Amino acid sequence: MATLIRVLLALALVLGGAVVAPARAQEGVRLVEQDIKAGLLYNFLRYTEWPERRAPTPTVVVCVYGRDPFNGRLAPMSGRTVNGQAIRVRFVDAEAEIDGCSMLIVNAEERARWPALRAHLVRRNVLTVSDYEGFARAGGMIEFTRVDNRIGVRLNLAAAQAADLVVQDRLIRLASVVESERP
Amino acid sequence: MIRRAGRWSLLAAGAALIAAPAAADEELDPFELSPEQLFGAEVISASRTSESIWEAPAAIYVVTSADIERSGATTIAETLRLVPGVQVARINTSGWAVSVRGFNSALANKLLVLVDGRETYDPLFSGVYWDVQDTALEDIDRIEVIRGPGATLWGANAVNGVINIITRRAEETQGALLSASAGDVERAVVTARYGGRLGDNVHWRIYGRAFDRAAQESLAGGSDHSAWEAWRSGLRADIALDARNELTVQGEIYHSETGQMRLVGALAPPYASLQNEEIVAEGGHLMGRWTHETSDDGRLVAQAYFDLTRRNQALLEDRRTTFDLDVQYEFPTIGARHDLIAGIRYRNSADRVTETELITSPHRTHETQLLSAFAQDEIRLSEAWRLTVGSKFDDNDYSGFEIQPSARLQWMGADQTVWASVSRAVRSPSELEREFNIILAAGEIFGTLATIEILPSPGFDSESLTAYELGYRRQWNEALAMDVALFRNEYEDLATLSTLAPFVASDPTRIVLAPILTTNSSSAETQGGEIVFEWAARDNLNLSLAWSVLDLDVDGPPAPLAIDSEIAEGQSPNSQATLRAEWDASERWSLDGALYYVDELPAFQVERYIRADVRVGYQLTANASVELIGQNLFDNQHREFTNPSEANAAEITRSVFGRLTWRH
Numbered sequence: 001m002a003t004l005i006r007v008l009l010a011l012a013l014v015l016g017g018a019v020v021a022p023a024r025a026q027e028g029v030r031l032v033e034q035d036i037k038a039g040l041l042y043n044f045l046r047y048t049e050w051p052e053r054r055a056p057t058p059t060v061v062v063c064v065y066g067r068d069p070f071n072g073r074l075a076p077m078s079g080r081t082v083n084g085q086a087i088r089v090r091f092v093d094a095e096a097e098i099d100g101c102s103m104l105i106v107n108a109e110e111r112a113r114w115p116a117l118r119a120h121l122v123r124r125n126v127l128t129v130s131d132y133e134g135f136a137r138a139g140g141m142i143e144f145t146r147v148d149n150r151i152g153v154r155l156n157l158a159a160a161q162a163a164d165l166v167v168q169d170r171l172i173r174l175a176s177v178v179e180s181e182r183p
Numbered sequence: 184m185i186r187r188a189g190r191w192s193l194l195a196a197g198a199a200l201i202a203a204p205a206a207a208d209e210e211l212d213p214f215e216l217s218p219e220q221l222f223g224a225e226v227i228s229a230s231r232t233s234e235s236i237w238e239a240p241a242a243i244y245v246v247t248s249a250d251i252e253r254s255g256a257t258t259i260a261e262t263l264r265l266v267p268g269v270q271v272a273r274i275n276t277s278g279w280a281v282s283v284r285g286f287n288s289a290l291a292n293k294l295l296v297l298v299d300g301r302e303t304y305d306p307l308f309s310g311v312y313w314d315v316q317d318t319a320l321e322d323i324d325r326i327e328v329i330r331g332p333g334a335t336l337w338g339a340n341a342v343n344g345v346i347n348i349i350t351r352r353a354e355e356t357q358g359a360l361l362s363a364s365a366g367d368v369e370r371a372v373v374t375a376r377y378g379g380r381l382g383d384n385v386h387w388r389i390y391g392r393a394f395d396r397a398a399q400e401s402l403a404g405g406s407d408h409s410a411w412e413a414w415r416s417g418l419r420a421d422i423a424l425d426a427r428n429e430l431t432v433q434g435e436i437y438h439s440e441t442g443q444m445r446l447v448g449a450l451a452p453p454y455a456s457l458q459n460e461e462i463v464a465e466g467g468h469l470m471g472r473w474t475h476e477t478s479d480d481g482r483l484v485a486q487a488y489f490d491l492t493r494r495n496q497a498l499l500e501d502r503r504t505t506f507d508l509d510v511q512y513e514f515p516t517i518g519a520r521h522d523l524i525a526g527i528r529y530r531n532s533a534d535r536v537t538e539t540e541l542i543t544s545p546h547r548t549h550e551t552q553l554l555s556a557f558a559q560d561e562i563r564l565s566e567a568w569r570l571t572v573g574s575k576f577d578d579n580d581y582s583g584f585e586i587q588p589s590a591r592l593q594w595m596g597a598d599q600t601v602w603a604s605v606s607r608a609v610r611s612p613s614e615l616e617r618e619f620n621i622i623l624a625a626g627e628i629f630g631t632l633a634t635i636e637i638l639p640s641p642g643f644d645s646e647s648l649t650a651y652e653l654g655y656r657r658q659w660n661e662a663l664a665m666d667v668a669l670f671r672n673e674y675e676d677l678a679t680l681s682t683l684a685p686f687v688a689s690d691p692t693r694i695v696l697a698p699i700l701t702t703n704s705s706s707a708e709t710q711g712g713e714i715v716f717e718w719a720a721r722d723n724l725n726l727s728l729a730w731s732v733l734d735l736d737v738d739g740p741p742a743p744l745a746i747d748s749e750i751a752e753g754q755s756p757n758s759q760a761t762l763r764a765e766w767d768a769s770e771r772w773s774l775d776g777a778l779y780y781v782d783e784l785p786a787f788q789v790e791r792y793i794r795a796d797v798r799v800g801y802q803l804t805a806n807a808s809v810e811l812i813g814q815n816l817f818d819n820q821h822r823e824f825t826n827p828s829e830a831n832a833a834e835i836t837r838s839v840f841g842r843l844t845w846r847h
Contacts, residue, residue: 029211029216029220029221029223029224029225030224030225031211031213031224031225035211035213036213036221036224038213038214039213039214039216039221039224040218040221040222042213042214043217043218043221047218076214077214080214109566111519111566112565112566133480133516133522134480134515134516134519136480137479137480137515137516138519149225149352149355150222150223150224150225151221151222151224152222153222154480170218171218174218174219174222176426176427176476178478178479178480179478179479
């Protein structure tokens with residue numbers, strides 16, 4: 001009997017609450033990890049200034065070096081426009097193919113190739129991105145990090161500046177600025 | 184649409200390696216969000232845990248919060264049944280015997296249990312009181328269980344395994360939660376939690392929980408008097424001091440009352456009487472943790488806590504105060520190859536035991552101090568090979584200086600990984616073993632008081648373990664993942680109760696017929712393994728199969744010098760298996776089932792059993808759900824542990840209860 005009363009009381013409490021309470025407020029944005037990173041990359045394209053080219057192109061090319069680390073979640077970015085240019089996503093696996101890229105995403109599996117890639121990219125205005133630990137300290141510009149359930153960015157501003165790229169304050173404020181490791 | 188399928192962590196981990204899209208809560212377009220929203224977005228899926236499972240060179244299993252909810256477990260001890268290689272035997276309503284890879288006992292001492300980094304082991308007997316391990320289960324983020332010695336990163340008790348219970352951050356538990364259960368054994372369980380924020384940088388939550396559980400069946404029929412009532416309250420605040428510094432403060436207080444039948448001895452006739460022993464335990468703790476990211480990518484974590492406990496049972500009353508300070512530093516990656524982590528720790532635990540006739544000690548208070556340091560380097564030998572070496576250095580009051588080294592090698596392929604390890608771990612002596620005189624039984628011989636007692640053993644040293652482990656993980660395809668772990672543990676200097684020649688003692692005058700000294704005279708070998716399959720059979724159906732085997736061989740000195748080692752061998756089951764299914768039948772209905780098989784325990788004449796649990800869930804509204812849970816459905820009662828001759832031997836009964844959960 002006591003149990004029955006307990007159950008009824010609990011039921012009444014909960015149902016009453018469910019009826020009276022307003023709809024659940026959105027607690028915050030929840031997304032899959034690769035979606036967050038893809039969104040952030042789109043914003044880096046938006047809030048970074050590349051040096052003016054003699055012949056401005058209608059497209060901005062985002063290259064992925066190695067296998068696709070986004071499990072297909074970057075593909076929707078293709079075809080969108082940012083700052084008046086259409087985005088194209090290309091997959092490359094050789095250094096020779098990265099001419100013409102505005103942004104280069106290096107799959108973490110290819111980290112051993114990063115020093116060679118970095119040497120190849122000198123004096124080209126390419127925004128480099130990866131998500132393995134140590135990328136920013138090794139001269140990469142944007143390193144995705146994850147602390148508990150949030151994605152963060154380590155930004156190597158000096159490396160971006162050396163490539164003539166200006167990242168706007170709005171993103172610098174949200175990121176964690178790091179410096180390259182002294183050799 | 185409310186999808187409730189919880190992706191099991193192994194599957195989520197492996198599937199993330201292959202192009203497996205996970206289900207997002209909302210259909211949000213990430214390209215429409217502002218940078219502020221993206222930086223503040225919460226990541227769905229236990230991907231960090233997943234990475235740590237996939238890449239960990241250890242036998243690790245993660246119980247996710249979805250697992251806890253859908254298994255219908257109502258206590259932390261019961262959630263551990265889901266983990267392969269962990270032996271969970273329920274003694275009565277409030278007592279469990281839990282161990283990893285063998286050596287299970289009500290006073291199992293080879294397992295370290297942590298809650299948010301706070302150790303729960305009691306130096307009195309080097310074990311865990313399961314009746315005071317509780318929290319709001321709905322706010323547990325995950326429980327990480329590592330089988331095998333975790334000694335290098337954690338404590339000197341992490342011999343057979345480490346269980347780390349991690350609660351959710353305050354920002355993940357915002358708003359109100361109310362959960363109420365009622366049933367025949369789970370008579371009433373109520374949890375209420377509210378989380379809020381102060382600006383953008385401070386998030387907090389406060390909760391209260393209370394329950395009333397019925398007793399089990401005693402072997403003779405009737406109640407075994409282990410009914411259990413308890414309440415607990417806690418708070419947590421996560422404060423972002425600035426971009427690089429975070430402070431977390433947590434605290435809890437609790438009170439628990441339960442009981443059991445016990446044959447309580449006395450030094451006068453009738454020498455033993457069957458009593459309804461009351462067990463009252465209460466306490467609280469307060470913990471602060473500061474995390475600091477240095478400008479060169481290092482990470483410093485400093486944690487300190489105070490823990491107060493008081494426990495009152497027929498045989499003794501113990502009040503304990505523990506202070507623990509722990510500082511760890513993760514170095515920035517050196518040379519793109521070395522991930523170093525190092526730490527130091529100081530722990531001071533002092534207790535005051537109120538003696539009884541049967542349990543006495545030359546000192547009324549005991550204080551043990553522990554100074555500990557560890558270092559570990561994870562070396563990336565190449566893209567696919569990783570070597571982790573490390574050691575812990577302990578200096579404790581009882582056994583002095585101890586070194587616990589460990590080396591792990593791992594090869595990682597695209598969808599499979601192999602690892603192997605060698606480690607040493609020690610179990611340091613407990614206060615009971617070193618300092619206490621325990622009279623087990625008393626009687627009369629030739630008109631004089633005669634006893635069987637365990638003497639204080641100041642010469643008792645640490646037990647040690649050398650563990651050899653091998654593991655293999657494979658993601659067969661998007662839907663099927665497998666994890667295998669094999670081990671061989673060689674134990675030395677195991678605690679042995681060695682009987683000496685009778686002698687006459689005084690105060691009170693008595694003949695000690697069977698004086699027992701705790702010595703390090705036994706060794707043992709265990710070997711076995713665990714295998715887990717997780718299969719996403721359909722979009723809305725997950726299946727999991729876990730099977731573990733264990734072969735335990737104890738070499739003690741021959742009887743009558745020592746207590747029979749066959750008993751130790753027969754206290755853990757040779758094999759266990761678990762089969763689980765989670766089915767999201769429709770948008771509102773979910774159905775889960777689990778079958779647990781546990782082999783016999785010959786030492787206790789416990790027969791092998793199969794236990795079936797079922798949960799039916801219905802989503803009433805967006806905010807409220809109702810569940811019907813049945814546990815132990817096949818059998819209306821069976822015994823899981825303890826000798827049938829023990830006073831507290833009980834049969835664990837079938838339990839059915841309903842649960843309502845409301846979130847806002």
